[in-house]
Amino acid sequence: MRNIEFTVREKKLLTECLLFASGPDICAVWPPERTKEMLELAKKLNDPIVKLDEIYLFETTFFEDEDTVEEITKHFPNLPRENIFTER
Numbered sequence: 001m002r003n004i005e006f007t008v009r010e011k012k013l014l015t016e017c018l019l020f021a022s023g024p025d026i027c028a029v030w031p032p033e034r035t036k037e038m039l040e041l042a043k044k045l046n047d048p049i050v051k052l053d054e055i056y057l058f059e060t061t062f063f064e065d066e067d068t069v070e071e072i073t074k075h076f077p078n079l080p081r082e083n084i085f086t087e088r
Contacts, residue, residue, distance in 0.1 A: 002047075004044065010041050013034075013038055017038060032065075039068065039071055039072070042075075043075045043076075046076060048078050049078070053080065055079065055080075056080040057069075057079050057081045058081075059081050
């Protein structure tokens with residue numbers, strides 16, 4: 001495992017994301033530019049040999065920003081893709 005140093009900003013984003021993902025009572029108000037920061041942080045953390053098997057990219061996208069979907073698809077080959085016809 002590699003050692004990764006985090007800035008204060010990255011620690012804030014990680015903490016917010018983890019709390020947001022941990023429970024339905026946590027709400028977030030993130031501006032669009034925050035999505036780009038989070039994606040960059042995820043790319044920094046990602047290790048393509050680690051299968052991300054507890055989350056997936058829904059093949060029919062809900063993102064308004066197609067560039068974000070392309071970035072995710074390009075940089076996260078270890079992220080499964082599913083649709084309503086895919087069985088888990």
